[in-house]
Amino acid sequence: MKTLITNIGMLATATGSAAKKGAEQGNVSLTTNTWLIMENDKIAQVGTANQAVPAGADKTIDARGQLVTAGLVDSHTHLVFGGWREHELTMKLKKVTYLEILAQGGGILSTVNNTRKATKEELKAKTKKLLDRMLRLGVTTVEAKSGYGLTTETELKMLEVVKELQQEEKISLVSTFMGAHALPTDYKDKRDAYIDLVINETLPQVVEKHLAEFIDVFCEQGVFTPEESKKILLAGKKAGLGIKCHSDEIVPIGGTPMAAELGAISCEHLIKADAKGIAAMAQSGTIACLLPGTSFYLNSTYAPARDMINKGVPVAFGSDFNPGSCPSNSLQLAMHIGCYKYEMTPEECLTAVTLNGAAAINRAKTLGTVETGKQADLIIWDAPNLDYLFYRYGDNLVDTVIKNGEVLVTNPR
Ligand code: NIG
Numbered sequence: 001m002k003t004l005i006t007n008i009g010m011l012a013t014a015t016g017s018a019a020k021k022g023a024e025q026g027n028v029s030l031t032t033n034t035w036l037i038m039e040n041d042k043i044a045q046v047g048t049a050n051q052a053v054p055a056g057a058d059k060t061i062d063a064r065g066q067l068v069t070a071g072l073v074d075s076h077t078h079l080v081f082g083g084w085r086e087h088e089l090t091m092k093l094k095k096v097t098y099l100e101i102l103a104q105g106g107g108i109l110s111t112v113n114n115t116r117k118a119t120k121e122e123l124k125a126k127t128k129k130l131l132d133r134m135l136r137l138g139v140t141t142v143e144a145k146s147g148y149g150l151t152t153e154t155e156l157k158m159l160e161v162v163k164e165l166q167q168e169e170k171i172s173l174v175s176t177f178m179g180a181h182a183l184p185t186d187y188k189d190k191r192d193a194y195i196d197l198v199i200n201e202t203l204p205q206v207v208e209k210h211l212a213e214f215i216d217v218f219c220e221q222g223v224f225t226p227e228e229s230k231k232i233l234l235a236g237k238k239a240g241l242g243i244k245c246h247s248d249e250i251v252p253i254g255g256t257p258m259a260a261e262l263g264a265i266s267c268e269h270l271i272k273a274d275a276k277g278i279a280a281m282a283q284s285g286t287i288a289c290l291l292p293g294t295s296f297y298l299n300s301t302y303a304p305a306r307d308m309i310n311k312g313v314p315v316a317f318g319s320d321f322n323p324g325s326c327p328s329n330s331l332q333l334a335m336h337i338g339c340y341k342y343e344m345t346p347e348e349c350l351t352a353v354t355l356n357g358a359a360a361i362n363r364a365k366t367l368g369t370v371e372t373g374k375q376a377d378l379i380i381w382d383a384p385n386l387d388y389l390f391y392r393y394g395d396n397l398v399d400t401v402i403k404n405g406e407v408l409v410t411n412p413r
Pocket residue numbers: 078107108111218246249294320322323324325326
């Protein structure tokens with residue numbers, strides 16, 4: 001089945017099959033007045049500017065002179081969880097900090113209680129609804145972390161929800177095991193015993209049941225130290241998982257250089273990343289997965305994205321969607337905040353939410369660009385060009401979402 005998308009006003013895409021760093025991050029191809037052909041689930045041919053439209057398509061989609069990009073890749077979410085935490089909002093407004101709420105047994109730990117209580121079916125129904133919303137906001141691939149179970153049974157329950165949705169939903173899901181997201185209350189004085197449980201009981205079952213591709217740890221003051229994080233990440237690596245690390249989110253305690261030295265595919269958050277961490281990521285080719293929506297909601301500072309780009313670290317953006325530090329599931333909103341607050345150009349930001357996001361979850365060979373041979377995950381925007389897409393923040397600018405060559409969403413015009 002050959003589908004032609006005609007009348008594309010601007011086709012904006014990063015190029016290639018690996019993360020882009022430095023000046024290359026902003027080196028995006030912008031083709032005006034063009035078309036493309038999808039053959040089944042793949043991109044088969046992309047026109048040049050003003051090139052005559054080929055005949056012979058089975059179906060035609062009219063892009064009405066609008067912008068087309070690759071589908072957005074949300075490379076960092078905590079997608080599966082029980083309950084919400086709206087009661088923390090007023091605490092936050094009264095300046096009770098995120099780590100104080102956690103230390104009082106709230107925060108992540110309150111979501112842990114709700115996630116333990118929820119049945120798999122309840123979690124699945126809730127997650128499915130969230131995925132539908134994300135798809136309508138232009139996201140065609142989502143990374144999802146566990147970490148609200150903190151027992152083997154509940155961690156597996158969360159990861160099984162992701163696995164079932166991977167099989168049943170059209171949006172793509174990539175799974176990360178994050179058993180070391182917090183120290184559960186009942187292990188308060190038994191840190192080593194919990195780390196032992198993660199490494200020797202939960203992780204082997206996650207791997208045996210093929211429930212995750214990556215392992216992640218919350219390396220943070222009052223959560224897991226760099227030494228503890230290293231032990232857990234190395235165990236994951238030995239078991240065949242790729243390494244990700246939540247580091248430098250609130251207090252810089254050395255997680256970034258530690259993870260980069262282990263060959264992490266990505267370090268995530270990095271609000272407080274310092275020169276040493278940035279140099280380590282540049283050296284190891286680790287992607288900086290930045291989460292602008294989290295800085296915004298926590299009212300904190302913003303990651304030093306420009307320094308990272310200048311030092312040759314590839315930058316990706318994720319939503320960090322979770323019930324505590326970023327209750328927004330809109331990667332579009334995150335990319336707008338990222339553009340304005342990191343002072344990154346629309347071109348650099350586009351790469352951050354497409355190719356570099358795909359690279360952060362090891363999908364850069366198949367996703368993240370609009371090029372022949374890539375998966376036909378595409379967005380037709382209600383925007384005539386790339387600058388407009390980054391300028392009109394606060395609305396959902398998606399017109400049409402195409403996933404694997406199939407139109408899944410047509411928003412009202
Ligand atoms: O990425 N930092 C750790 N984990 C999440 C927040 C989880 C929560 O508060 O529920 C984050 O910000």
